[in-house]
Amino acid sequence: MNLKELSNRLGLSPTTVSRALNGYPEVSERTRKRVMDAAAQYNYSPNSRAKRLATGRAMTIGHLLPMSKEHEMVNPIFSDFIAGAGRRYAEEGYDLMLTVVRDEDEAETYRDLATRGAVDGVVLHGPKTNDPRITTLTSLGLPFVVHGRSSNVPTEYNWVDVNNRRAFERATSLLLDLGHRRIALVNGLAELDFAMRRGAGYSDALQARRIAVDEDLISHGEMTETYGYARTRALLRAPCPPTALILSSIIPAIGARRAISDAGLEIGKDVSVVVYDDDLSYFRNDGDVPTYTAARSSVRYAGRRAADMLLDTIANPTASKRHLLLEAELTIGQSTGPAPEMRRYLDQG
Amino acid sequence: MNLKELSNRLGLSPTTVSRALNGYPEVSERTRKRVMDAAAQYNYSPNSRAKRLATGRAMTIGHLLPMSKEHEMVNPIFSDFIAGAGRRYAEEGYDLMLTVVRDEDEAETYRDLATRGAVDGVVLHGPKTNDPRITTLTSLGLPFVVHGRSSNVPTEYNWVDVNNRRAFERATSLLLDLGHRRIALVNGLAELDFAMRRGAGYSDALQARRIAVDEDLISHGEMTETYGYARTRALLRAPCPPTALILSSIIPAIGARRAISDAGLEIGKDVSVVVYDDDLSYFRNDGDVPTYTAARSSVRYAGRRAADMLLDTIANPTASKRHLLLEAELTIGQSTGPAPEMRRYLDQG
DNA sequence: ATGCATTTCCAAAACGCTTTGGATTTCCCA
DNA sequence: TGGGAAATCCAAAGCGTTTTGGAAATGCAT
Missing domain, CATH: 1.10.260.40 (lambda repressor-like DNA-binding domains)
Incomplete structure (x- = not known):
């Protein structure tokens, strides 16, 4: 018919x-x-195909799912972001197109999407510092929104981000308040912009208390359980182990818990842990007292807002660039407590 | 141009x-x-739109991401499946369209995709027993492949599945061989077909040894960390706690580990744990000795094979239905050991 | 040079919709 | 009962491809 x-x-x-x-x-x-x-x-x-040809609009938003050859991991937060964004697209009659692409082909794929007229806009994930993809997309004239930000990019662009710097500054301060002085940072891959910002927040907090940043306590890696485990294990075996850890995602925190447990130590007592919690749907860190003390910000909500922003940009292409900075909330859970020395002092008191 | x-x-x-x-x-x-x-x-x-109108083919495969209102969770295995399938689509020049949909709208959405001519085929996720969606898709004449199977569906359909029954039969047998007699099953939602098959495999193994199935040891739920924690905690506090657990996914197993640890028990010693491992990219259970004893089957590989099957079906629409049954491999990790009573016996020996 | 098969190219129709620019009808008021 | 405005509808021209059915040009053997 x-x-x-x-x-x-x-x-x-x-x-x-x-x-x-x-x-x-x-x-x-x-x-x-x-x-x-x-x-x-x-x-x-x-018929969608005929309609789209006649109207000249693709009624489709593109997301690239890049996979590197070495560590071919899918970012676990991706699915929740997509869930948030995709819901909005559906509500507005847009389709969501997902392209799984080897990351060396990413720029080429954007170019292809643009010339084929396959999408009306895209969302850019996991921006690196001075990310070249932003320049590519800008020059293609394809509307886009970045999930996160990219430092040192000369041009303006749309973004939705969390105040990572402040979140980590606050998380670090919390641990300092509890008496911790050796605080390890288990961060994301160094080239990712958000990891850089988180590192800056961490350093800010330490320096505000005149505590030197010990590079040995900082590490970068992919946010897997295995990485969290290996890194925590190494830290705990070092000559002068940290009394607290800050982890960039709840996934490596699972590995950290395992390493702490393996070492015969207790989380929240012998070792304090603060995580950055994206509020993943299959790993809710809630309840009366959350399992982990966490800086929390829903990635699904970020996805929804990014979708809003992109659709708005497509509808009003000439308007100026849009920005949204979300704040993470810091909630106290079971994984933090006074530093061991402090604990002894308190027990005496 | x-x-x-x-x-x-x-x-x-x-x-x-x-x-x-x-x-x-x-x-x-x-x-x-x-x-x-x-x-x-x-x-x-x-131009994609013009090409697709002229050829009459959408060159697009659809995946629905259903979200229920009560427990609005994204299945964590979804992203890895998509990564596997999407790679194949891209290689064959197909686009992947993802539709986030409230699960009561699912049938309607399939109908819409078909009449709009938006996709050439779809993949059906998370089939329930006698899943009505299979009938819907069949009557729509839209090519599809089911990831999993659905019991009691009268018509033939394409599917890619893992031999869940055998995997759980073997996992249970392994624990029985280690001397465990009270083995809990922490299963997926009861309406899901794979949960049913896994339960059957578990029961098979017990009955082969003339051990009665204790319904109190079986539970169904969504595969979250929280569920694994709560359920394990309850099991361990019961009058006659199990000495071993089988969990339907590695996610609740994380919660189980936490509960076991909280109870002051040791995993692999006081309590044995076997998991079903989908080989998620951010939770690799490997290394010299894997963390968990597991029945493992890569969901990403399943995605790739499902994509192959679907593209093949689209190319040869008249051919008979295709089936692929993958076997899980059972690998021994650190999370299992002899049952406590057995251990005492062995220690004496 | 001639005839025939190949090679090489093209004009025009088709895909199923939207949209432009009227044409026709209806309605209302003087 | 006109006349103009408003309401209602339509024919035809796109949108940018692919594909059908030839036409022209070329190559080859005679």
């Missing part, structure tokens, strides 16, 4: 039927009703 | 240019080369 056939059955022209269905005012309500009913009856909906 | 403009510059007809680019034999190699070069120079690639 297509438009021509439907209009034949109704004894109307395709023009009128099309207008009736798309809510144009040039058609009487009586006719519109008749058309709508017939469309429902024959289960007609306009 | 479109086809007409390109052909103008070349002094050729659109027909010839189109044929040259699409590798048809009616064009001389010399002309083809000239066209290809010009296309590269002007960075031309055919």
Whole structure:
């Protein structure tokens, strides 16, 4: 069943039927009703491909899922971000197109999406410092929103980000307040912009208390359970181990817990742990007292807001660039407590 | 730059240019080369929307990401499955379209995708027993592949599944061999077909040893960390706690570990744990000795094979239905050991 | 040189929709 | 009962490809 056939059955022209269905005012309500009913009856909906050709709009938003050859990992936060964004797309009649791509092909893929006219806009994930993809997308003239920010990019661009620096500054301060002085930072890959910002927040807090930053306590890696385990284990075996850890995601924190437990230590007592919590749907860190003390910000919500921003950009292409900085909330859970020395002091008191 | 403009510059007809680019034999190699070069120079690639209208093919595969209102969780294995499947789509020139949908709208969405002609086929996730979606898709005539199987569906359909029953039968047998007699099963949601099969495998193994199935040891839930924690905690506090646990995913196993640790017990010694491991990219359970004893089967590989199957079905629509049953491998890790009573016996020996 | 098969290319139709620019009808008021 | 405005509808021209059905040019053997 297509438009021509439907209009034949109704004894109307395709023009009128099309207008009736798309809510144009040039058609009487009586006719519109008749058309709508017939469309429902024959289960007609306009062919996407034809519609998109005629309107010149793809009605599709693209997301690239880049996979590197060495560590071919899918970012675990990706699915929750997509869930948030995709819900909005669906509500607005947009489709979501996901392209799994080797990361060396990423720029080429953006170019391809643009010239093919396959999407009306894209979301850029995991920006690095001075990310070249931003320049690429800008020059392609393809509307886009960055999830995160990229330092040192000369041009303006749309972004939705969390105040990572402040979140980690606050997390570090919390541990300092508890008497911890040797605090390890288990951070994301060094080239990622958010990791850089988090590192800066951590350093800020230490320096505000005149505590030197010990590079041995800082590490960068992919946010896997294995990485969290290996790194924590190494830290605890060092000559002068930290009394507290800050981890950039809840996934490596799972590994950290395992390493702490393996070492015969207790989390929240012998070793304090603060995590950055993206509020992943399968790993809710809530309850009366959350398992982990955490700086929390819902990545799903970020996805929703990024979608809003992108759709708005597509609708108003000439408007100035949009920015949204979300704040993480710091919630106390079971994984933090006074530093061991402090604990002895308190016990005496 | 479109086809007409390109052909103008070349002094050729659109027909010839189109044929040259699409590798048809009616064009001389010399002309083809000239066209290809010009296309590269002007960075031309055919407009997807027009191409798809003309060919009548969407060149797109659909995946639905259903989200229920109560427990709005994204299945953590989804992203790895997509990564595997999406890679194949990209290689074959297909796009991947993801639709985030409230699960009560799922059937309606399939119908819409079909009538709109938005996709050439879909992958069905998380089939329940006698899943109505299979009937819907069959009647729509939309090619599809099920990731998993659905019992009691009268018609034939394509599927890629793991031999869940055997995997759980073997996992249970392993624990029985180690002397465990009270083995808990922490399973997925009861309505999911794979949970049913896993339960059957578990029961098979017990009954083969003439051990009665204790319903109190079996539970169903969503595979979150929180669920694994709560359930394990409850089990360990019961009057007659199990000495071993089998968990349907590595995610609740994380919670189980936490509960065991909280109870002052040691995993692999006081309590044995076997997990079903989907080989998630951010939670690799490998190393010299894996953390968990596990029945492992890569969900990413399953995604790739499902994609193969679907593309093949689209190319040969009349062929008979295809099935692929993958076997999980059972690998011994650090989380299992002899049952405590057995251990005492062995220690004496 | 001639005839025939190949090679090489093209004009025009088709895909299914939207949208432009009228044409026709209806309505309202003087 | 006109006349103009408003309401209602339509024919036809796109949108940018692919594909059908030839036409012209070339190559080869005679």
